[in-house]
Amino acid sequence: MDRLTSNLLDEAIGFDDPTKPSPLIGRLLLVEDCVETSGAFVLHHLLKRALSSRHASNAVIFIAFSQSFVHYDRVLRKLGCNLAAQRDSGRFVFFDMLTLGCSDRSGKETDEGVLVGLYCKIQRAVNALIQENKRHVTIVIDDIPLLEVAANGSINHVLDFLHYCHTLTSEIGFSIIALNHEDVYMDIERPLILQMEYLADVLIKVGPLATGIAKDVHGQLTVLNKPVEGLQDKLRNRVHNFHFYIKENGTEFFYSGSRA
Amino acid sequence: MAATKPRTSSFSRNFSSAHSSKTPGLKHGPNGTTFISSGIPDLDKILCGGFPLGSLVLVMEDAEAPHHMLLLRNFMSQGLVHNQPLLYASPSRDPRGFLGTLPSPGTSKDDKSRDNSTEQEKGLRIAWQYKKYFGDDQESANIDSKYEFCNDFDLRRPFDRHFFSGKHVECVSILDSSSLSTLHDRCATFLSQVPRNDGNISSAGRIAIQSLSAPQCDHSNMEWEMLSFLRSLKSMLRSSNAVAVVTFPPSLLLPSISKRWQHMADTLLSVRAIPDEDKELAKLLTGYQDMVGLLNVHKVAQINTQVPKIPEATTFSIKLQKRRYLVLECLNQAPIDGSSGSSYGSTGNCSGSSKTGSLEF
Numbered sequence: 001m002d003r004l005t006s007n008l009l010d011e012a013i014g015f016d017d018p019t020k021p022s023p024l025i026g027r028l029l030l031v032e033d034c035v036e037t038s039g040a041f042v043l044h045h046l047l048k049r050a051l052s053s054r055h056a057s058n059a060v061i062f063i064a065f066s067q068s069f070v071h072y073d074r075v076l077r078k079l080g081c082n083l084a085a086q087r088d089s090g091r092f093v094f095f096d097m098l099t100l101g102c103s104d105r106s107g108k109e110t111d112e113g114v115l116v117g118l119y120c121k122i123q124r125a126v127n128a129l130i131q132e133n134k135r136h137v138t139i140v141i142d143d144i145p146l147l148e149v150a151a152n153g154s155i156n157h158v159l160d161f162l163h164y165c166h167t168l169t170s171e172i173g174f175s176i177i178a179l180n181h182e183d184v185y186m187d188i189e190r191p192l193i194l195q196m197e198y199l200a201d202v203l204i205k206v207g208p209l210a211t212g213i214a215k216d217v218h219g220q221l222t223v224l225n226k227p228v229e230g231l232q233d234k235l236r237n238r239v240h241n242f243h244f245y246i247k248e249n250g251t252e253f254f255y256s257g258s259r260a
Numbered sequence: 261m262a263a264t265k266p267r268t269s270s271f272s273r274n275f276s277s278a279h280s281s282k283t284p285g286l287k288h289g290p291n292g293t294t295f296i297s298s299g300i301p302d303l304d305k306i307l308c309g310g311f312p313l314g315s316l317v318l319v320m321e322d323a324e325a326p327h328h329m330l331l332l333r334n335f336m337s338q339g340l341v342h343n344q345p346l347l348y349a350s351p352s353r354d355p356r357g358f359l360g361t362l363p364s365p366g367t368s369k370d371d372k373s374r375d376n377s378t379e380q381e382k383g384l385r386i387a388w389q390y391k392k393y394f395g396d397d398q399e400s401a402n403i404d405s406k407y408e409f410c411n412d413f414d415l416r417r418p419f420d421r422h423f424f425s426g427k428h429v430e431c432v433s434i435l436d437s438s439s440l441s442t443l444h445d446r447c448a449t450f451l452s453q454v455p456r457n458d459g460n461i462s463s464a465g466r467i468a469i470q471s472l473s474a475p476q477c478d479h480s481n482m483e484w485e486m487l488s489f490l491r492s493l494k495s496m497l498r499s500s501n502a503v504a505v506v507t508f509p510p511s512l513l514l515p516s517i518s519k520r521w522q523h524m525a526d527t528l529l530s531v532r533a534i535p536d537e538d539k540e541l542a543k544l545l546t547g548y549q550d551m552v553g554l555l556n557v558h559k560v561a562q563i564n565t566q567v568p569k570i571p572e573a574t575t576f577s578i579k580l581q582k583r584r585y586l587v588l589e590c591l592n593q594a595p596i597d598g599s600s601g602s603s604y605g606s607t608g609n610c611s612g613s614s615k616t617g618s619l620e621f
Binding site (some may be wrong): 035036037038040043044068070071074075078098136143146147150153181183184185186187209213214215219226246247248251 | 291484485487494498499516517558559564565566570571574
């Protein structure tokens with residue numbers, strides 16, 4: 001049974017047509033959330049989607065800053081995807097930056113060195129995956145603000161890093177999924193999020209309901225899908241707006257007020 | 261569905277009866293987590309069990325009131341009662357002096373129907389002596405299990421000095437250290453005593469850090485240093501059986517930095533004092549006279565799960581029952597300037613008329 005039935009989010013991103021290749025190839029998807037509502041479930045959803053695809057050429061490189069492997073393993077297992085098995089089979093590469101990045105905190109690496117080292121590791125992983133004939137690799141970056149903390153607050157280094165990743169991936173048709181916190185960038189640090197939003201091809205904003213906390217609706221989601229060049233029909237219906245309800249085994253998406 | 265409201269599911273009873281065979285002070289929760297108590301029975305209920313081991317709890321202080329100390333004191337006292345190792349860091353010169361103000365467990369249990377505590381104490385003593393002769397063991401079992409996980413603390417009765425002698429308590433002053441590396445190293449050595457191995461958990465550590473980023477400390481202007489300290493603290497906690505409660509004054513940080521702190525937290529709370537003679541608020545809320553402050557729940561830890569825990573309310577009043585015991589209660593009417601609603605444009609409608617405040621969204 002194909003469990004990848006598409007929902008509103010998949011349709012908004014463009015996953016709805018299974019005959020076409022993934023709409024994220026060569027593109028950057030940015031998820032933005034805030035303190036009140038975490039956007040991590042979007043990452044879980046897309047991660048599951050990337051890994052449970054039947055194409056053997058799919059692979060994921062996960063750069064985790066905010067949670068450990070144990071957490072993701074447990075969450076994804078409930079979604080029906082065994083990360084440990086995927087990791088052993090070489091389709092899933094996990095960089096635990098939460099513990100790893102901190103252990104060499106006292107070491108000799110400079111702020112820039114951390115990101116340069118990380119980029120080298122990504123590049124090595126990418127090259128290894130290409131040799132294994134993985135043609136579509138998704139790089140997931142969990143929490144860009146924590147990437148800044150790892151770089152000791154130098155926005156320029158973070159931007160350089162993201163540009164490098166973007167170039168690396170757009171050259172060979174990989175995709176990047178990144179999680180960012182919108183409310184962190186309010187005044188002086190605007191440039192980073194603006195540049196990120198400019199780079200992004202698909203922008204997903206997660207936020208709480210404007211009417212307050214509810215038990216049966218966990219928040220709302222705005223998907224902005226920038227048109228692919230040359231496809232005029234994609235110009236319409238670019239912004240999708242809907243609500244979501246998160247469960248252990250998946251997320252329900254529905255239009256405001258349309259939930260049974 | 262059941263996972264979103266574990267309090268009403270039939271599993272909660274099993275947990276409370278099962279943990280009696282385990283180490284006191286630990287309770288198994290859903291998704292392979294283990295809870296320790298916050299020291300306030302009501303807060304444990306609000307957070308669906310307590311603080312999960314390995315989590316970072318941030319408390320946003322009211323810069324002008326010491327309400328965060330109430331949470332810290334109860335958190336630390338609960339650890340002492342359970343014989344759990346404790347690390348306390350504060351910007352004061354003599355952090356050990358703070359231990360003298362920790363409340364000791366009260367003799368009366370959280371039972372609102374009884375109002376005379378001395379009478380109840382007598383009754384309890386009899387119940388203890390003749391417990392085996394009484395058929396009514398249901399209540400005593402209830403009290404016993406309560407005693408194990410979470411106590412009521414009598415804020416007017418401090419712990420005796422000799423009580424600390426056998427306990428594992430470390431105190432650090434962060435006032436004079438020019439960087440956070442000393443505190444980081446202390447936390448690292450402290451947490452190495454309670455490592456996480458997937459088998460049984462023998463003990464849980466508690467770290468209480470008061471007013472990190474307080475302006476009198478040298479490190480208070482090193483924003484990124486503090487953030488990376490928090491990040492490495494979180495990563496160390498994840499690999500050990502401990503909980504860290506860190507309080508900080510958000511108004512003294514840049515707004516964007518404060519948001520970064522809030523994103524780091526697994527559980528995020530804030531406390532606020534209420535103005536003394538606010539007639540409008542007094543009219544709006546029932547039981548205004550007994551309140552000492554307000555507690556907001558912004559985030560409840562989501563460890564090993566993607567489902568957010570939605571508390572029944574986000575704002576609770578902090579009250580002192582019989583001037584001794586800390587209790588948290590839902591507000592009967594929402595305050596006008598509820599901070600959870602302040603970021604939305606729609607609050608204008610609610611605050612326009614006080615009648616709509618009672619509507620449940």
